[in-house]
Amino acid sequence: MLAYWRLTLICWLIYLAVTANFELANLVVGLLIGWVIAAILKPASQSLSLRRLPAALFNLAKYTAWLAVDIIRNGIRVARIVLDPKLPIRPGIIAIPAGMKSELGVALSAHAITVTPGEQVVEIGDDGVMYVHCLDVVTSAAGAEEAQRKRRAMLQRIFE
Amino acid sequence: MKDLGYLIAIVAILIGTFFSIIGIIGLVRLPDVYSRMHATGKVSTFGVVLLTVAAVFATPLAGSKALVLIALLILAGPVVSHAISSASYRLGIPMKSAARDDLAGKRIQPPANQAQPARAEPAE
Known part of the structure; x- marks a missing residue:
């Protein structure tokens, strides 16, 4: 589940970087697209330790x-x-x-x-x-x- | 601040164009497929990436697009040149004046889902 939301977040950030448009409608559309992509790709769950990230x-x-x-x-x-x-x-x-x-x-x-x-x-x-x-x-x-x-x-x- | 951005953009455009021209000169002068892929690879890493760097500094609104583009170019460019040189080797295109070939005589594994042998014999 965590890997799923992480992929959604990454897709959302890339979408926002490409469109460079921060209106509410665009934010929602980007989130939906990221969610659909994550649903199709079904990422394997991985242990993510936030302490190691920096x-x-x-x-x-x-x-x-x-x-x-x-x-x-x-x-x-x-x-x-x-x-x-x-x-x-x-x-x-x-x-x-x-x-x-x-x-x-x-x-x-x-x-x-x-x-x-x-x-x-x-x-x-x-x-x-x-x-x-x-x-x-x-x-x-x-x-x-x-x-x-x-x-x-x-x-x-x-x-x- | 805006002038500094333009200055960086101009320098990036000059260097990028210079390396693109060198890449094309290399494409014409180098002898075979494998050496030529080095020259075209240089156009994609140096030339195009520096031109997009110029876009980051000269057009602040589109900067994030250019950053995504740079990341994609750096990730995908080497894959393209590897795919072309690997395909050439599997087709049996010879290297001109090779000083050394560690791959000669090694059997290249065909992909698991492929029935035919991946490496065709060179035509007589």
């Missing part, structure tokens, strides 16, 4: 900031590769073990890798190994394990 949000903000810095640094690196007259690319696919059990964790790691320019996940094996295509294999392979360890620690701090 820490999780703080860690999420930290993770987003780290991701933004990573995206900008790699974006500049790829821009220099593309604009270089000699086009110094060394493309290839490397295997990076995700080292996480949950599907959500593997999916979020793969998302973080793919959203950074210059690296993208082509395939995920059954054992959670991510096959990553890189524009520059040598540089990416050197820092891949370390980056994945950092990413894993941050993601675990959000969900634990």
